[in-house]
Amino acid sequence: MKQMNTKARFLIAGIIALSLSGMMLFAGSAGAEEAGNDACLICHGNEAKARKKMVYVNAAVLAGSMHAVLKCVDCHTDAKGEPIADKEPPHPEAMKRVNCTGCHHKGNSEGAPDFTPMQEYQTSVHGKASLDKGDQDVATCSDCHGKHNIRRTADPESTTHRANIPRTCAACHDNMQMVLKHNIHAEQPYREYEQSVHGKALFRDGLATIAAVCTDCHGVHDIQPNGAVDLKPHQPATCGKCHLQEYLAYSRSIHGNAFKMGITDSPVCADCHGEHKIEAPWEPESRVSLFNVTETCAGCHDDVAKMSKYNILTNKVSTFTKSDHGMGKDIGIVSVATCVSCHGYHDILPSDDPESSIYRANLKKTCGTQNCHPNPTGEILQSKIHVDKMNRDIGSLRRIRTVALWSVGALLGLGLVTGALAYAGVFKQDSSRVSTP
Ligand code: HEC
Ligand code: HEC
Ligand code: HEC
Ligand code: HEC
Ligand code: HEC
Ligand code: HEC
Ligand code: HEC
Ligand code: HEC
Ligand code: HEC
Ligand code: HEC
Known part of the structure; x- marks a missing residue:
């Protein structure tokens, strides 16, 4: 009995409290409705007066916005009542932040689009x-x-x-x-x-x-x-929305397939192109330009810890740099092959894949593209590209280079001797001219 009494008392108190707060809410909103924008702009619309406190509101800006139909108090819900002349603001000093979803939710009565x-x-x-x-x-x-x-x-x-x-x-x-x-x-x-x-x-x-x-x-x-997991800017599909061809080629490559299988060491678009400073390939500063692409591939393919996980030798870059192709690039011969001339870039595949540009049977076509080696001969096709210095199996390219280096040396020597002789000759001639009256 005693318990029921307390329960009943709580119930009555609750009902009274609820109806009181309801009345207060009603009074509040009624007050707010009365407060037209002028009641606020009296202070906030006066630039000179408001500037001092940084609370100037340009009513024309609001009128030009999506919310032109709203009153100040529709958003600033804790401002209410009539302003007291030009002195006391009709709101607390610190106000609640405007709650956008107070209107932008499903089934709202203000006619605001639902913010899904x-x-x-x-x-x-x-x-x-x-x-x-x-x-x-x-x-x-x-x-x-x-x-x-x-x-x-x-x-x-x-x-x-x-x-x-x-x-x-x-x-x-x-x-x-x-x-x-x-x-x-x-x-x-x-x-x-x-x-x-x-x-x-x-x-x-x-x-x-x-x-x-x-x-x-x-x-x-x-x-x-x-x-974050599956971070949007990290997903190749995000770039692929606009670059579909590149995305499809990439998806078929060893890198794209590895990425799909969850191998995080495999490059995504941003690893080769950069995150924010993505540039066209022909811009010299681009990470994929002729002059930078080797370093971009090397970022991973020179990394022993990374590559050993996939049984890939890290000598690919060093052997390239020391090769005829690599040296050509260093001395500025722009047409010489870089990693991507032979491997492709979005569609890179391992050498044992018949679709790969470096699959043995496809080398003839690969080496012959862009008139690099028109009708490549058996010797070129047999030669190894990534030849290690320590490797005894020296390719023909290296032999050719050795011969070429010796020839250049010999020519230089010959040039020096002839130069010296000529110089001596010229000197004689000159002095004889001077002495002639
Ligand atoms: C009598 C002048 C006056 C009137 C009228 C007035 N305000 Fe203010 N308001 C102020 C002043 C002064 C401040 C600066 C904050 C402070 O120091 O109280 C301010 C600050 C504000 C702020 C910023 C509060 C914060 O937390 O930074 C908002 C929002 C605001 N007013 C909205 C309104 C709205 C909406 C109305 C109309 C219902 C209104 N004001 C009417 C004087 C006024
Ligand atoms: C669409 C809703 C909306 C309407 C309508 C609106 N305001 Fe605001 N107002 C904001 C938002 C959002 C802020 C930023 C502070 C916050 O988030 O509460 C703000 C800030 C302010 C500030 C603080 C100064 C500032 O620039 O940060 C004042 C003063 C103010 N409003 C006055 C007014 C007056 C006066 C009106 C009517 C002429 C009005 N507001 C109408 C949304 C609104
Ligand atoms: C008092 C209710 C109310 C509040 C609070 C409010 N809005 Fe709105 N909002 C509306 C109404 C109503 C419209 C539609 C006006 C029209 O169509 O003429 C609208 C339209 C918009 C639109 C245009 C949407 C579209 O698809 O056309 C955007 C964006 C928007 N509001 C953002 C905001 C943001 C951000 C806030 C908070 C700072 C906010 N609103 C606060 C009522 C409100
Ligand atoms: C980081 C910035 C950012 C934040 C924070 C943000 N928005 Fe947006 N919002 C945008 C952008 C950008 C768009 C346009 C999207 C597009 O083009 O698809 C947008 C679109 C909208 C639209 C559709 C408007 C239209 O005209 O199509 C509404 C409504 C909206 N936002 C409301 C909100 C509300 C409510 C909040 C707070 C809960 C919010 N936004 C927070 C940036 C933001
Ligand atoms: C009002 C300031 C502000 C605006 C406007 C803003 N941001 Fe942010 N943003 C931040 C802050 C602060 C953080 C850090 C949050 C934290 O500490 O967790 C952040 C975090 C981020 C992060 C994660 C950063 C990290 O290191 O993980 C991204 C991405 C981001 N913002 C993108 C955007 C984009 C895109 C826009 C525009 C559509 C935008 N932001 C607009 C302030 C802002
Ligand atoms: C909203 C569509 C869009 C998204 C998303 C997008 N791009 Fe682009 N991108 C473009 C457009 C459009 C151009 C062409 C600009 C021009 O030529 O002036 C371009 C140009 C490029 C170029 C230069 C191409 C050339 O031939 O000059 C590269 C490289 C590139 N984007 C890479 C990326 C990468 C990587 C991502 C993802 C991280 C990405 N893009 C995301 C629209 C997009
Ligand atoms: C392994 C490195 C690498 C990855 C991964 C990569 N790219 Fe590329 N991309 C390149 C190189 C190198 C070029 C420039 C080739 C050239 O023209 O010399 C290029 C060129 C481009 C171009 C210019 C058009 C063209 O085909 O020449 C676009 C656009 C592009 N990439 C977008 C993407 C997108 C989108 C992704 C992800 C789906 C991606 N790339 C992934 C290396 C890469
Ligand atoms: C072409 C796509 C693209 C555009 C456009 C772009 N970002 Fe990014 N952003 C990225 C990529 C990719 C990352 C690296 C994501 C990762 O962590 O793998 C990144 C990283 C960030 C980060 C650090 C958080 C992180 O995840 O590493 C912030 C902050 C950021 N971007 C802000 C911006 C802002 C602001 C803009 C516009 C001025 C912008 N981004 C434009 C692709 C883009
Ligand atoms: C972000 C690191 C990264 C970058 C940048 C990168 N790769 Fe790779 N690459 C890998 C990984 C990891 C694998 C092994 C994937 C697997 O086996 O699943 C791989 C595999 C390969 C393979 C096949 C190797 C084999 O033995 O099967 C070739 C060829 C290759 N990459 C060439 C390139 C070229 C050319 C570039 C530059 C255009 C490049 N990669 C840029 C990480 C990278
Ligand atoms: C002139 C053409 C050419 C150039 C330039 C070239 N490669 Fe190769 N690459 C090949 C050929 C052919 C093979 C397969 C036979 C071999 O291993 O020599 C190969 C093999 C590879 C392999 C092992 C792939 C496999 O499936 O066995 C990787 C990784 C690789 N190259 C990376 C690179 C990188 C990184 C660069 C640039 C630093 C580069 N290559 C430059 C032609 C080239």
């Missing part, structure tokens, strides 16, 4: 830091979309329009203080992106609809941190 990716945001690197850790630096809805200037993404003036996205992200990601404070893995992605083939396509050529922007590679509301 909320869960994506909640589990993104930004959402986790903001919602779970209360981090103030990290991107919230209004950091990317704006405050009073929110426009539809398709609107060129929107901060989330494709042409403006790199700058929107750069506001934080090119800020070194923020990068260091949060230990962010890319230091100046925007500066590098600006100089890339994609950045130039966007900023110089105005190809906003097709040039890759930050969100094409990283995602929008679901951006994940470095090291």
